[in-house]
Amino acid sequence: MKKNITLTLRIIVALILIQTLRFKFTAHPDSVYIFSQVGLEPYGRIGIGILELIAGILLLIPKTIWMGATLTLGVISGAIFMHLTQLGIEVNNDGGVLFITAAFIFILSAIILYIYKNEIPFIKKRP
Numbered sequence: 001m002k003k004n005i006t007l008t009l010r011i012i013v014a015l016i017l018i019q020t021l022r023f024k025f026t027a028h029p030d031s032v033y034i035f036s037q038v039g040l041e042p043y044g045r046i047g048i049g050i051l052e053l054i055a056g057i058l059l060l061i062p063k064t065i066w067m068g069a070t071l072t073l074g075v076i077s078g079a080i081f082m083h084l085t086q087l088g089i090e091v092n093n094d095g096g097v098l099f100i101t102a103a104f105i106f107i108l109s110a111i112i113l114y115i116y117k118n119e120i121p122f123i124k125k126r127p
Helices: 002-019 021-025 029-037 043-060 062-087 097-115
Strands: none
Touching (some): 002 021, 002 043, 002 097, 021 029, 021 043, 029 043, 029 062, 062 097
């Protein structure tokens, strides 16, 4: 049961991360607008897209789940920070969907990392 739940969480996060890549890598106008607003267009858009791709893949490989969750938390923390400081909750009249999605991914990634905390090699194992 636990394996099915964690696998489902990992797949959900990985699919969301990978699904958004088409917007970043094809220079979709909304993506270009967002990254222009925060001064990261085009290198930040492409770089963050690459990091999200790596995170999505790491989440699907059993030995690297904790790395994928950690990387996802870092990238999504940046997205949430930009929403709260520069972009606002609602971007281009999206009703806050991007922000809510980022918060959702953050929460799921934190849960995944908590579940796999004993897999982190440099953290002391607890019984």
